[in-house]
Amino acid sequence: xxxxxxxxxxxxxxxxxxxxxxxxxxxxxxxxxxxxxxxxxxxxxxxxxxxxxxxxxxxxxxxxxxxxxxxxxxxxxxxxxxxxxxxxxxxxxxxxxxxxxxxxxxxxxxxxxxxxxxxxxxxxxxxxxxxxxxxxxxxxxxxxxxxxxxxxxxxxxxxxxxxxxxxxxxxxxxxxxxxxxxxxxxxxxxxxxxxxxxxxxxxxxxxxxxxxxxxxxxxxxxxxxxxxxxxxxxxxxxxxxxxxxxxxxxxxxxxxxxxxxxxxxxxxxxxxxxxxxxxxxxxxxxxxxxxxxxxxxxxxxxxxxxxxxxxxxxxxxxxxxxxxxxxxxxxxxxxxxxxxxxxxxxxxxxxxxxxxxxxxxxxxxxxxxxxxxxxxxxxxxxxxxxxxxxxxxxxxxxxxxxxxxxxxxxxxxxxxxxxxxxxxxxxxxxxxxxxxxxxxxxxxxxxxxxxxxxxxxxxxxxxxxxx
Amino acid sequence: xxxxxxxxxxxxxxxxxxxxxxxxxxxxxxxxxxxxxxxxxxxxxxxxxxxxxxxxxxxxxxxxxxxxxxxxxxxxxxxxxxxxxxxxxxxxxxxxxxxxxxxxxxxxxxxxxxxxxxxxxxxxxxxxxxxxxxxxxxxxxxxxxxxxxxxxxxxxxxxxxxxxxxxxxxxxxxxxxxxxxxxxxxxxxxxxxxxxxxxxxxxxxxxxxxxxxxxxxxxxxxxxxxxxxxxxxxxxxxxxxxxxxxxxxxxxxxxxxxxxxxxxxxxxxxxxxxxxxxxxxxxxxxxxxxxxxxxxxxxxxxxxxxxxxxxxxxxxxxxxxxxxxxxxxxxxxxxxxxxxxxxxxxxxxxxxxxxxxxxxxxxxxxxxxxxxxxxxxxxxxxxxxxxxxxxxxxxxxxxxxxxxxxxxxxxxxxxxxxxxxxxxxxxxxxxxxxxxxxxxxxxxxxxxxxxxxxxxxxxxxxxxxxxxxxxxxxxxxxxxxxxxxxxxxxxxxxxxxxxxxxxxxxxxxxxxxxxxx
Numbered sequence: 001x002x003x004x005x006x007x008x009x010x011x012x013x014x015x016x017x018x019x020x021x022x023x024x025x026x027x028x029x030x031x032x033x034x035x036x037x038x039x040x041x042x043x044x045x046x047x048x049x050x051x052x053x054x055x056x057x058x059x060x061x062x063x064x065x066x067x068x069x070x071x072x073x074x075x076x077x078x079x080x081x082x083x084x085x086x087x088x089x090x091x092x093x094x095x096x097x098x099x100x101x102x103x104x105x106x107x108x109x110x111x112x113x114x115x116x117x118x119x120x121x122x123x124x125x126x127x128x129x130x131x132x133x134x135x136x137x138x139x140x141x142x143x144x145x146x147x148x149x150x151x152x153x154x155x156x157x158x159x160x161x162x163x164x165x166x167x168x169x170x171x172x173x174x175x176x177x178x179x180x181x182x183x184x185x186x187x188x189x190x191x192x193x194x195x196x197x198x199x200x201x202x203x204x205x206x207x208x209x210x211x212x213x214x215x216x217x218x219x220x221x222x223x224x225x226x227x228x229x230x231x232x233x234x235x236x237x238x239x240x241x242x243x244x245x246x247x248x249x250x251x252x253x254x255x256x257x258x259x260x261x262x263x264x265x266x267x268x269x270x271x272x273x274x275x276x277x278x279x280x281x282x283x284x285x286x287x288x289x290x291x292x293x294x295x296x297x298x299x300x301x302x303x304x305x306x307x308x309x310x311x312x313x314x315x316x317x318x319x320x321x322x323x324x325x326x327x328x329x330x331x332x333x334x335x336x337x338x339x340x341x342x343x344x345x346x347x348x349x350x351x352x353x354x355x356x357x358x359x360x361x362x363x364x365x366x367x368x369x370x371x372x373x374x375x376x377x378x379x380x381x382x383x384x385x386x387x388x389x390x391x392x393x394x395x396x397x398x399x400x401x402x403x404x405x406x407x408x409x410x411x412x413x414x415x416x417x418x419x420x421x422x423x424x425x426x427x428x429x430x431x432x433x434x435x436x437x438x439x440x441x442x443x444x445x446x447x448x449x450x451x452x453x454x455x456x457x458x459x460x461x462x463x464x465x466x467x
Numbered sequence: 468x469x470x471x472x473x474x475x476x477x478x479x480x481x482x483x484x485x486x487x488x489x490x491x492x493x494x495x496x497x498x499x500x501x502x503x504x505x506x507x508x509x510x511x512x513x514x515x516x517x518x519x520x521x522x523x524x525x526x527x528x529x530x531x532x533x534x535x536x537x538x539x540x541x542x543x544x545x546x547x548x549x550x551x552x553x554x555x556x557x558x559x560x561x562x563x564x565x566x567x568x569x570x571x572x573x574x575x576x577x578x579x580x581x582x583x584x585x586x587x588x589x590x591x592x593x594x595x596x597x598x599x600x601x602x603x604x605x606x607x608x609x610x611x612x613x614x615x616x617x618x619x620x621x622x623x624x625x626x627x628x629x630x631x632x633x634x635x636x637x638x639x640x641x642x643x644x645x646x647x648x649x650x651x652x653x654x655x656x657x658x659x660x661x662x663x664x665x666x667x668x669x670x671x672x673x674x675x676x677x678x679x680x681x682x683x684x685x686x687x688x689x690x691x692x693x694x695x696x697x698x699x700x701x702x703x704x705x706x707x708x709x710x711x712x713x714x715x716x717x718x719x720x721x722x723x724x725x726x727x728x729x730x731x732x733x734x735x736x737x738x739x740x741x742x743x744x745x746x747x748x749x750x751x752x753x754x755x756x757x758x759x760x761x762x763x764x765x766x767x768x769x770x771x772x773x774x775x776x777x778x779x780x781x782x783x784x785x786x787x788x789x790x791x792x793x794x795x796x797x798x799x800x801x802x803x804x805x806x807x808x809x810x811x812x813x814x815x816x817x818x819x820x821x822x823x824x825x826x827x828x829x830x831x832x833x834x835x836x837x838x839x840x841x842x843x844x845x846x847x848x849x850x851x852x853x854x855x856x857x858x859x860x861x862x863x864x865x866x867x868x869x870x871x872x873x874x875x876x877x878x879x880x881x882x883x884x885x886x887x888x889x890x891x892x893x894x895x896x897x898x899x900x901x902x903x904x905x906x907x908x909x910x911x912x913x914x915x916x917x918x919x920x921x922x923x924x925x926x927x928x929x930x931x932x933x934x935x936x937x938x939x940x941x942x943x944x945x946x947x948x949x950x951x952x953x954x955x956x957x958x959x960x961x962x963x964x965x966x967x968x969x970x971x972x973x974x975x976x977x978x979x980x981x982x983x984x
Contacts, residue, residue, distance in 0.1 A: 003629030005708035008581060008605055009684065013645040016573045016604060018595050019586030022880070023609065023648055026909030029950065032645050035573045035580065038566035040479050041591055044530055048594065393572045424568055 046422045046460070049303070052321075052467040056301030058419070065296040065304040065320045066397035066415040069360060072292030073169040076284060077221040079212040083159035086147050086176050090159075094118075095144045097155025097353040098311025099326040103134050103141065107312030109190025109348050112439030113154030114139070116187045120200050121158050127192060145307055145318075148294065149176040150286045150353035153188040153435055153443070154312070161200075162208035164284060166224060168291040175291035179203050179211075180283040182276065183443050184339075189435045190348070191442030210270045214256035222252045224288040227281070228362060229402050232412070237370040238285040239354055239363030240431035240446055245281035250274055286353060289360030297323035303463055304396055305416040308359045308428065308451060312351035312435065315452050319418060319459055321467055327459040329452035336434045336447025337375060346444055348437035355430050355451075361399040361414035364431035364448065365391045369404045369412075376431065376448050381406070387429055388413065394420040394428065422460045427451045468499065471542040472521045473549070475532040479505065480553065485532075486876060488552045495548060497540020503549060504874065506531040507588075513874050570598040584647060585610055585634075592635065593617035600624055600632065607647050608634030608689070611869065615696045622692075622700040632701055634689040638665040638910070641672065641685035649879060651908035652948030656681020658779045659715035661705040663688045663722035666821030667749070667768055669906060669944050670971055671721055674772025676946040677953070677969070680779040683715045684708075690822075693725040693733070703736050710740035718744040719775040721768065723826055724751030737762055743778045747771035749823070750830030750846060766834065768827050769972035793973055800966065801980035807936045808981065812899040815840070815982045816892045817863025818885050820878035821944065821971075824904045825865040828975040832861075836979040844868055858892060861982060863902075879911045886922040893926035893937055900938040900981035901926075902974055907945035907956055916943075916956040920963030927964055938981050939965045942974040 015034040017024040027034040049058055083089045094114055096106075106114070115130040118139070124130035133139060144151045151157055163176040181199060185191035215221065227248045234244035250271065261267040274280045293306045302320035309316055314328040331349035338344070357363030367374075368388035371381045385406060391413040392398070398411030416428055427450040434445040480488075485503045492501035502519050504510040506527025514520040519535040527533045536545040567573040574580050583599040585592055589612025596613075599606045600621065608621075613635035625632035633640055639662070640647040644655055651669055653676045660682055662668035668685050675682060686708075688701040702722070709715045718740075720733065730748060734757040737744045745763045746756075747770070756764040763778070765771045765786075773786035783789055815838075819825035822844060829846050832838040841862040843855040852862050855870055866878040866885055878885050885903065892901050905915050912918070923939050930937045941960055947953045957967050968974040 003603075004711070005605075005629050005631055005704060006711050007629060008631070008642065009708075009712055009714070010643060011581065012579070013582050013643050013647075014577055014580045015645075015647070016570060016577065016580050016583040016599065017586075018570060018573075018583060018599070019609070023584050023586050023910075026646060026648070026650075029909065030645060033577065035577045036566055037570060037573045038568050039587055039595070040568060041530065041588070042594070044528065389567070389572070389576070392575055393568050398575075420569075420571075426568065 040425065042423055043425055047464070048423065049419050049464060052301045054301070054467065058301050058303055061299050061301035061321065062304050062396045062415060062417060065299045065302045068171070068296045068299070069292050069414060070397070070400050071170045072225070072295065074166045074175070074224045074288035074291040075169050075221040076164055076215065076224055077167045078165045078215050079162055079208060080165060081159070082157050082161050082163050082176070085163060085165055086149060088147060092138065093140050093142060093159070095142055095147055095149055095151065095155070095157040096311060097144060097151045097153065097351060098309045099314050099316025099328050100143055101141065101311045101313055105313050107348055107351065108437045108439040109351065109435035110154040110156070110312050112190035112192050113156040113187050115439070116192050116196060117156045117158035120197050121160055143309070144353055145309055147176070148174060148290065150290045150356050151178060151188065152180070152282055152286060152354045153352040153433055154190055155353050156187065160204060162204055162212070164287060166284070166287040166291045167221070168295065171295040173291060173294050175287040175294065177283045177287035179207060180277060180280045183279065185442035189433065189443035190439055192440040206266050207270055207273060210257065210261070210266060211253070213260040214253050217256045217260050222249070224284050225401060227252065228285055228288060231281070232362065232366055232369045232402050233405055235370055235372050237363055237366040237373070237431065239282070239357040240376065240433070241278070241370045241373045242281040242285060243278040245285065246274060246278055249281050249284065282354065285362070286356050289356040289362075292360050293356065296320045301467060303418040305359050305418065308355040308416070309353045310350045310355065312348050315350060315455060317451070317455050317459060319463065321463060325462065327455040327462070329455035332449045332452055334432055334434050334447040334449045336445045338434070338445035342436070342444035346436050348435040350430070350432060350449055351435055352432060354432060358428055358430055359416060361412045362402055364429050365395070365413045366402065366404060367429070367431070368406050371406070376446065390426060391429060393424050394426050396420070418456055418459050418463065421456045427453055427456070468537060468539050469542045470519055470521055470535065470537045471546060472519070472524045472533060472535040473546050474506070474523055474527050475534070476530070478532040479530070480532065486874070488549055491552055492536060492545055492549055495540070495545050498536060498538045498545050500537040501545065502533070502535045504533050505529055506533045509873070570595060570602065574602045574604070580604060582607065582642065582647065589613050589635070593621065596621050596632065600628065600630055603628075603630070605631040605642070606633065607637055607640050607687075608632065609636070609638055609648055610634070611636045615691070618691065618697055619700070622697065626700055626704050631686065631705070633687050636691070637687040637689040639668045639685070639687045641682060643684070646909045649906070649908065649910035650685065651676065651944070651946050653685070653946060654681035655683070656779060657683065657714070657716035658719055658775050659683045659709035659712060659717070660685045660719045660721065661688065661702060661709065662686070662720070663690055663693045663702055664749075664823035664826075666906060666944065667721040667823035669821070669908065670768045670824060670827070671719060671747070671772040671775065673944050673946050674769065674970060675776050675779065676948070678773065678776040678781040678783060680776040680781045683712060690723070693722050693729050695726050695729060699725070699729050699732055702733065706733070706736045710742060716742065717775055717778040718742050719747070719771060720744065721747045721771060722749070723823070724748045727752070734762070745771050745775045745778065749826055750834065767831060767972050768823065769970040772970070790972075793969065794976060797968070797973060797977045798980065801977060804938050804966070805981060807938065808899050809935060811897060812935065812937075813982055814897050814899060815861050815978045816858055816898055816901045817978070818888055818892070818901065818903045819863060819865045820867050820885065821904050821906050822865050822867050824944070824971045825863055827971055828863060828902070831972055831975040832979050835976065836983055838979060838983065843870070858895065864888070879906050882912060882915055882918040882922075886918065889922050890926055890929065893929045896933065896935060898937055900940055900978045902940045902978040904971055905941055905943045905956060905960065907943060907951040907953070908949045911951070914951060916951070916959035920959050920965065923963045923965055940968065940974050940978045941965045942968045942971045944971065
């Protein structure tokens with residue numbers, strides 16, 4: 001039966017107040033529940049988009065995109081070397097985080113990571129030679145995102161680096177990401193030096209084979225979505241905090257590690273390495289997001305983001321409805337907390353592919369799930385809740401696989417809608433690490449920032465004009 | 468004298484906050500005038516009129532906040548004070564729970580939300596009303612300045628989706644006992660009201676309340692709904708809903724007289740049900756009345772309220788007898804009051820906050836006393852008051868009309884404008900009687916009688932110095948359950964020397980008797 005005005009009669013009245021606060025007061029005086037909207041006029045010149053020029057219902061397209069993201073089932077199915085498992089990979093290809101960039105425009109830490117990777121690969125004998133090589137054009141640079149991959153911070157992937165293979169079992173697509181090195185002076189933060197290379201070599205020759213043997217013995221792989229979902233209930237948001245998820249991962253792989261182990265001392269080192277690196281899981285959480293988002297690329301008429309990524313120079317986004325087009329803006333500065341001895345003077349602009357987590361409905365968008373790191377957003381758990389609540393304003397949907405205990409297990413904000421960002425002027429809030437701007441130093445802190453507005457405006461205008 | 472402006476780009480505050488800040492600024496030493504407004508064209512026009520439109524202010528966009536101060540004292544101090552006052556408002560908010568920034572966010576946070584009240588600037592209101600309707604919310608659209616096209620489209624969508632779209636310009640509704648915006652505390656009962664006139668809904672519902680009869684629903688449709696261009700979409704839908712509602716035993720319809728075809732449409736709908744239906748098309752053409760056993764056409768709010776009360780079970784005589792009896796009492800009272808007037812005190816003045824009450828009074832003066840009364844909101848344009856700010860002859864002013872409320876709170880919330888006008892009228896030696904309405908209830912001023920009572924005392928002193936006495940007449944639209952209290956409000960007015968009548972109609976008759984033989 002079609003709805004009738006009479007359906008309202010007899011029901012308790014619950015009011016949404018849009019406008020004068022004085023209109024809500026009588027409601028409060030009568031003990032009638034009322035929510036005040038902190039209403040702001042729309043940005044000048046921003047029209048409400050409902051249909052594309054070609055007649056596609058944008059809401060329907062966005063619903064389809066969110067449906068696909070929610071249906072995704074990212075599973076860690078194995079590992080391999082980048083050159084062997086990433087489709088299209090070749091010997092002179094170096095992948096990096098963020099939108100496309102030339103060597104000339106690369107920021108300090110990303111250049112350092114490229115240099116370090118060339119030395120690590122043995123393609124250059126030292127850092128000087130590596131720098132000349134990188135500048136010479138003999139090396140091809142491409143965004144990780146163009147190769148179904150994601151990389152935290154500088155996000156450099158070189159041919160011999162072992163990568164996790166995440167398969168989205170619902171759609172059959174795969175995504176790739178390197179193993180996480182830890183914090184501080186590490187390649188992904190632009191750290192250079194013998195200890196950095198030694199660690200990378202150990203990760204290639206001991207960590208990778210150990211993990212890979214264990215994974216080969218688990219026929220169904222490890223369900224990363226399930227781990228993220230549990231970790232969100234254990235104080236992680238799976239971007240800036242991965243402590244619970246890393247522990248869960250160790251539990252999941254533990255028996256297989258023991259069973260397939262050849263040398264207890266190596267096994268002990270592997271467990272120690274993972275245990276001492278709270279961010280080990282980040283390099284699983286990120287490709288899980290990438291694997292979940294890729295099937296949504298190309299849904300006609302959708303204004304939902306499938307990529308948000310930074311290279312330390314530019315911040316770039318891609319929309320499901322215009323999947324190959326990057327919209328970029330200068331990368332912002334992070335409001336951060338710094339390791340002792342460093343300050344924002346030292347900080348490089350925002351960098352890394354890790355914003356794939358926010359794009360996929362967790363990370364900074366699930367801040368309310370991670371009270372232990374609320375100092376990044378102001379210090380009180382209520383600030384973390386407000387931070388997540390604000391993101392519901394610019395997302396199209398809520399995730400049915402990820403929920404937040406402190407919000408009565410409400411689904412996380414999912415599907416950043418470029419229209420809503422423009423209508424409300426609310427820019428996505430991102431959690432991130434901070435690199436030193438000088439090549440070679442490494443990580444110096446972590447913090448939050450908002451995505452820059454102009455790439456959203458450009459995406460909105462381009463969508464409006466061409467779709 | 469210096470005029471100085473500060474422009475704050477992309478800073479938005481709601482208009483009430485801004486008005487309060489402006490009001491505080493004008494209290495500062497040396498400040499002659501101050502405005503704190505968003506840089507819209509209409510606001511710029513207001514600034515221009517007050518001599519506050521500086522070159523900088525001219526350049527402001529609608530997203531910019533304009534602070535303008537005219538002062539012969541320290542202008543910069545006043546501008547700094549504006550900053551402090553605006554910041555104060557923000558910190559008061561910051562301790563509160565999370566406030567969603569959009570309707571979408573609000574609805575996500577309140578799953579059982581079912582009604583939205585929209586009071587933002589008219590040019591944005593339609594978009595937000597769409598947001599609300601699409602999310603299944605019934606809407607009370609308080610905002611004015613919504614286009615006819617938008618109103619029709621919104622109402623058609625609402626109709627097709629079983630939703631109410633009350634307004635634009637709807638200030639009163641009572642749904643399931645909840646008083647929305649400007650409304651009174653009325654008990655639950657058998658009468659369902661549909662009104663295209665805000666204070667008409669308040670006056671009739673309080674008359675029911677005063678006679679111990681309650682209501683099921685009070686649905687306000689906005690004054691334009693029964694105009695031809697809107698086609699009465701919501702009025703008809705609301706009637707249908709009440710006709711189908713088992714709890715509603717009596718239906719009461721209130722409107723200013725619509726075009727004949729609109730009136731016919733209303734009657735056609737009324738005839739589709741057997742429920743007793745009181746139809747009050749204020750002062751409407753009696754020829755448009757359809758006769759049927761369950762249809763009760765009346766011409767005043769008073770008769771409408773009393774008749775619906777009687778049909779709803781009030782133990783009162785026939786409303787015509789009640790009114791006749793009351794009129795006799797009024798005549799007796801008039802006999803004691805009239806000798807106090809001098810020969811050249813021959814005019815009545817009406818100062819209204821409620822538009823429909825102003826209208827009802829004019830109907831009574833015209834139809835029962837043959838009085839010609841000028842107004843800024845006349846029954847007929849031949850009675851147009853030339854200058855709304857200047858009274859002449861017999862006249863009444865609706866101070867809730869837009870010409871008075873742009874950039875200023877409504878007279879039901881803020882008594883200042885009426886008080887100034889009342890004192891002005893008191894200085895006019897030709898004035899015999901001043902009538903004013905006092906509307907209480909939710910949304911209204913917390914104690915209008917105290918402020919208006921003080922004003923009456925002052926006005927009487929002014930007249931007394933001049934050797935005159937002016938008769939003050941009022942009625943209170945309200946109930947005992949209202950926060951201000953009917954009895955308390957009435958007593959306060961009486962103690963100031965106001966003759967308080969039981970209804971706006973009764974007050975209109977008493978004031979008419981002051982200026983007729």
